Amino acid sequence: MKKRIVRSIGLVFAILFVMVLASVFTLKDIPNEIYTSKENVQSISVFKQNNPLNTVKYDGKNINIEFMGLFSLKKVEVHKIKDLEVYPGGDSIGVRLSSSGVLVVGFSDVIINGEKSGSPAKNGGIIVGDFIMKVNGNTVLTSKEVGREIEKSNSDKVKLTIDRKGEVLEKEIKGIKEGDKYKIGLWVRDSAAGVGTMTFYDKKTNKFGALGHPITDGDTNEIFRSRKGDLYEASIISLRKGEKGNPGELKGIFMDEDKPVGEIEKNTECGIFGNGKMKDKENISKPMKVGFREEVKVGKAKIITTISGNEPKEYEIEIMKKLDQDTPGPKSMIIKVTDEELLKQTGGIIQGMSGSPIIQDGKLIGAVTHVLINKPDTGYGIYIDWMLKDAGIIG
Structure with a gap:
């Protein structure tokens, strides 16, 4: 019992x-x-x-x-949050970021008197993705400064202070001397640049958001950690149409590299964000209400993007599926280009269109972020909630 x-x-x-x-x-x-x-x-x-x-x-x-x-x-x-309005983007932008520290992107053999030796930096424990903060105790901000400090070392022991995913480490590298200079077999990068699309601009705060996804380093595939950055007006000069297995690309030029229109303060999972006074926005467009993820629905929508020159146009798309997300990220919804004109010219979504605003029922609800490599007419979009939060417009 x-x-x-x-x-x-x-x-x-x-x-x-x-x-x-x-x-x-x-x-x-x-x-x-x-x-x-x-x-x-x-x-x-x-x-x-x-x-x-x-x-x-x-x-x-x-x-x-x-x-x-x-x-x-x-x-x-x-x-x-009631009655929030921002100016929708869709115009092409030029982006230039300077790294926080100097990024290690690769290694090279050192050749002295015809004899090849493996990379001293690699042998000394440096890995791709490390950020070099100091060389022999001296702070470095650019690739040239790293090279200069290594070359003028007084001994074959080169001391590097690195940041590895937030952990500060000290590494001592045994350099190889060529003439009166030392080498440690290192490839580094201190900046990143490219063309994308503006998503929104808030006149009240002068804050902007663009891209909808982070700028990553092409060699490490990590988010590019920046200490400062500038935003420029850009113009599209050509494009490569997207095909199955081969994503297309917009090619553009910076309009005036001496006159940035904004200062980039953040590079996050949800895009790039910062401050700028973009009075042209106020002259050529009107503010638009925001539609949060709760208002997004499967069905017809539009994107605003620029595929030639510097004039944004609207194109038809369809939101195929809403994706649930408990943390911010660039893959919030699956979208498909249905506009015949855009399909004819680009094949669908191509690189450089990231950040193009998604409009539904007259509200800004998100931005284009990625294309599916084997389905160029289909890709992802991000909920505008995530971008507005990273921009500091909503809490």
């Missing part, structure tokens, strides 16, 4: 455990914060898509999700 009772109790607890796990699993993609312009919070998706076993309560600031009203599973902070 006792064994039967114990088995029954065990079975009840096992069932409850499975039910709790199932409830927790349904919450995995719900973010910790939700932005909405809706007055009726109960109409947002957290209430509509919730597991029937969970109870959802709103206390005026947070949504509390509880298992059968017994204990809390998740708390979601709700930010009500």
